[in-house]
Amino acid sequence: MSIDADGIIRSITEIVAAELGVATDTLVPDTDLRGIEGADSVRLLRVVAKVEQTWDIELEDDEVFGVSSIADLSKVVTAALQVRAA
Amino acid sequence: MRGLTLPGALDAAAAAHPDAAVTFPSSAERVSLADLAAATVDLARGLVAEGVVLGERVGVYSRNNADFLVAVIGATRAGAVACPMPLPTSAADLAGYASRLDALTSAASIRRVLVGAGVDGVARRLGPVLPDVDFLGVTGLTKTSGGFHPGLPTVSPSDVAIVQFTSGSTAVPKGVVLTHRNVVYGTAAIVDGIELGRPGDHGATWLPLYHDMGLFGTLAAVLIGTPMTVWSPSTFIKDPAGWLREFAAMGCTVAPSPNFGYDALLAAVDGADLTTGRPEDLLDGLDLSRWRIAFNGAEPVNPATVARFAERFGPAGFAPEAMFPVYGMAEATLAVTFPPLGRAPVTTWVDRERLARDAVAVPSDAGADGSRGLVGLGRPVPGMRLRIVDELRRPLPDATVGEIEIAGDAVTAGYLTAGADPRPLVPAATAAGLAPGLSPGPGLAPVPASDLRGSEHAGWLATGDLGFVLGDELYISGRRKEMIIIRGVNYYPEDAESLVRDAPGIHRRRCVAVADTDDAGGEALTVLAETTLEQPAERVRLATQLRTSIGAALGLAEVTVRLLAPDALPRTSSGKFRRGEARDLARTEPR
Numbered sequence: 097m098s099i100d101a102d103g104i105i106r107s108i109t110e111i112v113a114a115e116l117g118v119a120t121d122t123l124v125p126d127t128d129l130r131g132i133e134g135a136d137s138v139r140l141l142r143v144v145a146k147v148e149q150t151w152d153i154e155l156e157d158d159e160v161f162g163v164s165s166i167a168d169l170s171k172v173v174t175a176a177l178q179v180r181a182a
Numbered sequence: 183m184r185g186l187t188l189p190g191a192l193d194a195a196a197a198a199h200p201d202a203a204v205t206f207p208s209s210a211e212r213v214s215l216a217d218l219a220a221a222t223v224d225l226a227r228g229l230v231a232e233g234v235v236l237g238e239r240v241g242v243y244s245r246n247n248a249d250f251l252v253a254v255i256g257a258t259r260a261g262a263v264a265c266p267m268p269l270p271t272s273a274a275d276l277a278g279y280a281s282r283l284d285a286l287t288s289a290a291s292i293r294r295v296l297v298g299a300g301v302d303g304v305a306r307r308l309g310p311v312l313p314d315v316d317f318l319g320v321t322g323l324t325k326t327s328g329g330f331h332p333g334l335p336t337v338s339p340s341d342v343a344i345v346q347f348t349s350g351s352t353a354v355p356k357g358v359v360l361t362h363r364n365v366v367y368g369t370a371a372i373v374d375g376i377e378l379g380r381p382g383d384h385g386a387t388w389l390p391l392y393h394d395m396g397l398f399g400t401l402a403a404v405l406i407g408t409p410m411t412v413w414s415p416s417t418f419i420k421d422p423a424g425w426l427r428e429f430a431a432m433g434c435t436v437a438p439s440p441n442f443g444y445d446a447l448l449a450a451v452d453g454a455d456l457t458t459g460r461p462e463d464l465l466d467g468l469d470l471s472r473w474r475i476a477f478n479g480a481e482p483v484n485p486a487t488v489a490r491f492a493e494r495f496g497p498a499g500f501a502p503e504a505m506f507p508v509y510g511m512a513e514a515t516l517a518v519t520f521p522p523l524g525r526a527p528v529t530t531w532v533d534r535e536r537l538a539r540d541a542v543a544v545p546s547d548a549g550a551d552g553s554r555g556l557v558g559l560g561r562p563v564p565g566m567r568l569r570i571v572d573e574l575r576r577p578l579p580d581a582t583v584g585e586i587e588i589a590g591d592a593v594t595a596g597y598l599t600a601g602a603d604p605r606p607l608v609p610a611a612t613a614a615g616l617a618p619g620l621s622p623g624p625g626l627a628p629v630p631a632s633d634l635r636g637s638e639h640a641g642w643l644a645t646g647d648l649g650f651v652l653g654d655e656l657y658i659s660g661r662r663k664e665m666i667i668i669r670g671v672n673y674y675p676e677d678a679e680s681l682v683r684d685a686p687g688i689h690r691r692r693c694v695a696v697a698d699t700d701d702a703g704g705e706a707l708t709v710l711a712e713t714t715l716e717q718p719a720e721r722v723r724l725a726t727q728l729r730t731s732i733g734a735a736l737g738l739a740e741v742t743v744r745l746l747a748p749d750a751l752p753r754t755s756s757g758k759f760r761r762g763e764a765r766d767l768a769r770t771e772p773r
Contacts, residue, residue: 131730136739137271145420158303
């Protein structure tokens with residue numbers, strides 16, 4: 097199964113928008129997640145939880161620590177999907 | 183004496199209840215008290231063999247798993263001082279997090295950090311940032327002691343056991359110095375205050391063990407041999423309802439949370455969080471009738487949350503009197519006031535303006551405009567004394583707002599001195615077997631907390647919190663210290679100022695951050711900064727930049743940035759900012 101990187105970014109953007117209560121068109125892949133109004137550690141963890149549910153993967157704390165943008169998060173997801181596919 | 187130290191109390195509990203266990207579902211561990219006690223002995227031997235000296239402060243860096251408890255108690259058994267260190271949160275800013283840890287390790291002169299299972303990866307990444315610190319795996323140290331059995335030092339109740347950091351602040355890492363006596367009395371007060379250890383009691387927590395409410399809540403149960411279950415914080419945050427089901431299914435009876443945790447549970451069952459797509463029947467089959475104590479503390483208690491929680495979870499068996507709003511802090515080895523057992527929460531309504539303007543609590547109509555509802559926090563726990571004082575520290579009558587002061591065996595002697603001499607003189611190995619109560623060495627004498635406030639009132643600790651007593655019940659109305667508490671974490675305005683001051687666009691480094699509480703009791707930080715920028719687009723960009731950098735570095739979302747014209751910030755003749763007036767400015771200026 098090939099991994100659709102654009103699709104992952106689009107889905108993560110939607111998750112971030114829904115969890116943080118902002119419009120999707122205010123977000124670009126490089127948006128600093130921690131700079132979004134209302135983005136506290138609890139909400140960001142819920143973003144991670146939703147991402148895990150969506151792709152049925154489990155992300156280690158080590159992997160999400162240091163993640164600052166949608167693009168970063170999509171890389172982590174892609175890597176996890178590759179591990180699973182292998 | 184044996185029962186008056188942390189390891190001594192564990193040994194006593196393990197002897198009386200060897201099979202009582204601490205369970206960690208997130209790491210699939212179950213450790214009996216007998217095994218826990220044995221592991222702390224092995225770790226202590228490993229530490230002594232490693233050259234740890236009496237009174238040395240040792241960092242504890244671990245998830246909510248068995249290693250955390252082994253490290254804290256094992257370090258104290260070796261005569262060292264355990265210093266729990268915060269773990270990073272998701273999407274944490276690496277640089278900001280590292281500088282907070284750097285400030286903390288420097289303040290406590292930590293040279294060795296015990297690393298628990300599962301965080302080695304993060305610890306490795308921190309290595310280069312904290313070059314003076316040795317990271318030692320708990321498992322490795324526990325095993326290497328095999329064969330070599332160095333004597334362990336005699337630990338006395340007056341020795342320092344734990345330095346509990348109450349904020350991850352870079353400017354003012356605040357380490358509360360707690361002796362073995364503090365810890366033993368503090369956990370005993372929690373036990374007595376809720377009669378923990380009744381037949382069938384089972385403690386539970388998802389709070390981080392590096393947080394005071396997580397650590398002392400857990401120790402309270404462990405040290406009397408009551409079964410305890412400890413989840414990882416992310417288990418709760420990611421799926422509050424799922425956690426609640428597991429909690430109920432295990433028959434747990436006691437669990438603490440700051441107010442936001444109860445809001446999260448309400449949101450989960452109300453489907454306010456539509457994205458989770460969970461069905462409406464979350465409460466189906468859920469039996470909360472065994473939950474007898476739901477501690478609500480570590481941040482302001484919201485009367486609306488308390489009322490809604492009872493209403494929403496009542497049908498699932500949650501008893502109104504189980505909600506237990508409390509007042510506590512690391513300085514008190516946690517508990518200060520508890521409500522009477524078996525009483526439902528009490529909300530008292532007072533005239534908001536009289537409270538703010540005249541510092542008096544005048545009863546008013548519930549829910550009326552101009553009324554402020556405050557949740558009663560009960561009375562001092564056994565062994566704790568409390569008084570409300572004016573600015574000259576004279577006791578005030580009931581219904582009058584003043585600063586809360588506390589005293590008792592569980593109250594800290596003071597805070598860690600920043601940059602204190604790290605090197606105690608006596609290596610633990612050579613001191614083993616020597617007289618107890620041996621001087622812990624220079625640098626460990628805490629600054630008496632009363633001295634920090636320039637006070638002569640020995641024995642009373644000024645909490646920085648404002649409140650009043652009414653009908654034998656404590657109410658908190660605000661805070662005197664410059665600090666806000668969000669989700670149980672303390673944040674200081676100085677940290678925001680130091681991040682903003684040198685940003686391009688700020689006029690002559692002029693900025694002031696003020697902590698404030700809105701009418702609903704919500705807390706936030708407002709940063710007022712002068713700028714010469716006039717273009718609206720440039721100003722918006724600057725404000726956003728500042729908010730992002732504060733948010734990323736401190737992990738704080740509740741920040742408002744207000745840009746002002748040059749010379750708009752009120753200053754004294756000597757050029758110091760007037761904080762009080764700046765706060766008024768923050769309140770009046772349109773958002």
